[in-house]
Amino acid sequence: xxxxxxxxxxxxxxxxxxxxxxxxxxxxxxxxxxxxxxxxxxxxxxxxxxxxxxxxxxxxxxxxxxxxxxxxxxxxxxxxxxxxxxxxxxxxxxxxxxxxxxxxxxxxxxxxxxxxxxxxxxxxxxxxxxxxxxxxxxxxxxxxxxxxxxxxxxxxxxxxxxxxxxxxxxxxxxxxxxxxxxxxxxxxxxxxxxxxxxxxxxxxxxxxxxxxxxxxxxxxxxxxxxxxxxxxxxxxxxxxxxxxxxxxxxxxxxxxxxxxx
Amino acid sequence: xxxxxxxxxxxxxxxxxxxxxxxxxxxxxxxxxxxxxxxxxxxxxxxxxxxxxxxxxxxxxxxxxxxxxxxxxxxxxxxxxxxxxxxxxxxxxxxxxxxxxxxxxxxxxxxxxxxxxxxxxxxxxxxxxxxxxxxxxxxxxxxxxxxxxxxxxxxxxxxxxxxxxxxxxxxxxxxxxxxxxxxxxxxxxxxxxxxxxxxxxxxxxxxxxxxxxxxxxxxxxxxxxxxxxxxxxxxxxxxxxxxxxxxxxxxxxxxxxxxxxxxxxxxxxxxxxxxxxxxxxxxxxxxxxxxxxxxxxxxxxxxxxxxxxxxxxxxxxxxxxxxxxxxxxxxxxxxxxxxxxxxxxxxxxxxxxxxxxxxxxxxxxxx
Numbered sequence: 001x002x003x004x005x006x007x008x009x010x011x012x013x014x015x016x017x018x019x020x021x022x023x024x025x026x027x028x029x030x031x032x033x034x035x036x037x038x039x040x041x042x043x044x045x046x047x048x049x050x051x052x053x054x055x056x057x058x059x060x061x062x063x064x065x066x067x068x069x070x071x072x073x074x075x076x077x078x079x080x081x082x083x084x085x086x087x088x089x090x091x092x093x094x095x096x097x098x099x100x101x102x103x104x105x106x107x108x109x110x111x112x113x114x115x116x117x118x119x120x121x122x123x124x125x126x127x128x129x130x131x132x133x134x135x136x137x138x139x140x141x142x143x144x145x146x147x148x149x150x151x152x153x154x155x156x157x158x159x160x161x162x163x164x165x166x167x168x169x170x171x172x173x174x175x176x177x178x179x180x181x182x183x184x185x186x187x188x189x190x191x192x193x194x195x196x197x198x199x200x201x202x203x204x205x206x207x208x209x210x211x212x213x214x215x216x217x218x219x220x221x222x223x224x225x226x227x228x229x230x231x232x233x234x235x236x237x238x239x240x241x242x243x244x245x246x247x248x249x250x251x252x253x254x255x256x257x258x259x260x261x
Numbered sequence: 262x263x264x265x266x267x268x269x270x271x272x273x274x275x276x277x278x279x280x281x282x283x284x285x286x287x288x289x290x291x292x293x294x295x296x297x298x299x300x301x302x303x304x305x306x307x308x309x310x311x312x313x314x315x316x317x318x319x320x321x322x323x324x325x326x327x328x329x330x331x332x333x334x335x336x337x338x339x340x341x342x343x344x345x346x347x348x349x350x351x352x353x354x355x356x357x358x359x360x361x362x363x364x365x366x367x368x369x370x371x372x373x374x375x376x377x378x379x380x381x382x383x384x385x386x387x388x389x390x391x392x393x394x395x396x397x398x399x400x401x402x403x404x405x406x407x408x409x410x411x412x413x414x415x416x417x418x419x420x421x422x423x424x425x426x427x428x429x430x431x432x433x434x435x436x437x438x439x440x441x442x443x444x445x446x447x448x449x450x451x452x453x454x455x456x457x458x459x460x461x462x463x464x465x466x467x468x469x470x471x472x473x474x475x476x477x478x479x480x481x482x483x484x485x486x487x488x489x490x491x492x493x494x495x496x497x498x499x500x501x502x503x504x505x506x507x508x509x510x511x512x513x514x515x516x517x518x519x520x521x522x523x524x525x526x527x528x529x530x531x532x533x534x535x536x537x538x539x540x541x542x543x544x545x546x547x548x549x550x551x552x553x554x555x556x557x558x559x560x561x562x563x564x565x566x567x568x569x570x571x572x573x574x575x576x577x578x579x580x581x582x583x584x585x586x587x588x589x590x591x592x593x594x595x596x597x598x599x600x601x602x603x604x605x606x607x608x609x610x611x612x613x614x615x616x617x618x619x620x621x622x623x624x625x626x627x628x
Contacts, residue, residue, distance in 0.1 A: 160348055160350055162346045162347075162348050162350035163350045163351075163352060163353075165317050165337070165344075165346070165350065166344070166346055166350035166351075166352075166411075167352070167363070168316075168317070168336070168337040168338045169315055169316075169317070169337055169338070169342075169343055169344045169412075170338075170343065170363050170364035170367055170411070170412075170415065171338045171339075171364050171367035171368050171415070172338055172363075172367050173338055176367060180363075181352060184354050185353070185354055
């Protein structure tokens, strides 16, 4: 029996490994190549930081990165504020159209991004908003919002509602209940929502491509336009940086959501 | 004793949820300093009464006066009333100290005073060593005591307790009953306690209000409720009771009647006024019945039946006795020091009687 068992284990292991390879090999190649001294990355020519140095010296690249960070931080923050309040409203109050509103949150999460992008573009043109920073910001807030709502709402659902009544019974006004009870308890979910939004905003291409103007370039679009000419080693290194930032954000947000179950 | 001062009065409260009438023209007066209990089966509206007093729910109609002031329009946070919730509802992100300090902080009490009052309250519930613990690190009984401290620290005019002991196990619950009663005496705060546990209600309260389907069934001291139930519902809800059907056959005089029960004529006392021919229920508590062996001819009039069940309960011997009519009586007898080994065998014939006057005779009704 023992050999068969060992064989089974081997098959299982190799299956797992092949999936992981499939998922991560391309990314691994990209990361490795960002340190490859060879310009075309076909063979290994030795370790180097030079693409990173070149990257940070590239002014237009740095400007796009700055724009991206500004948009990501601002849109994540605004989406988090609106989303948290919306989640509290959905959880705490009874009002007309509540069921419709909460299912619409999920629908907008599942809407193909291209549809959202076109819709946003049409509305911006219709309303007369110049494509650039503001249109980009509004667009990013829109697609981040449902993720914040869902994260915060699912945390609130775990609350004992009696706790909020107890707070009011002890003299807390509605505002105090929010600041002293709801917000501290929902904070991990709020922070996770922010980090998720930040990541989504930072690497968004589709919506951004539609709603930004030529005057306001952001990182993913800049990278995209560079790739069209050919994959330069700088693209590898900026991708690696983006990857690391996203990875850290996702890990932190997952840790926050998992805390004190 | 001075004349009791009304602290809280509820006038004509009514409340419906959709088609469901939860409270129907409900009136209540609670006196200053008393331990008042609302008792009833689940869904009888007792918790709704409590929530309306606390301001967590609004009545459809009716007035609430606290120390003479109409408070129905005050929001919960403005009422000088605090609640101990069934689930305790402690704030999980705050320490025991912060939980208890919450109410004082909300009302803007100075920091030094908060500290001394919180510690005093926690000493009272014997939890002053647990200041920095989080609620999750406490046992159920300790959480319960934090919830009580968190409410009484605000020195409310009225403390509302919503089934506050029901989540505890039997032993702890009994201990907490004693502690609650002691605390209430010490603080002199009026308690309004809600429970479905009749034993709890009887042992703690100064007065008990029995509710059913949003309507007051009886209001009285625990003794009145137990010994003179106002109707069959109260009689059956408060403890075990035997119910025998009878008919009035003659009137002997003031509240004395000749009643035909189980084929025999008995001279019984009744608070109600009956006329000859009225059907009645004769109610007898299991512990008021006396069971005797049939070995000598009886001088007194007795019911004769056979033992169909006998249960040793430690303190008491509980038996079920079937009468010839098919009615079964429950009896509960304390063990006698003179005869510690008394017992019955199944199918044994026994005589049952009771102390005259301990029966309750009320108009016939069925539940």
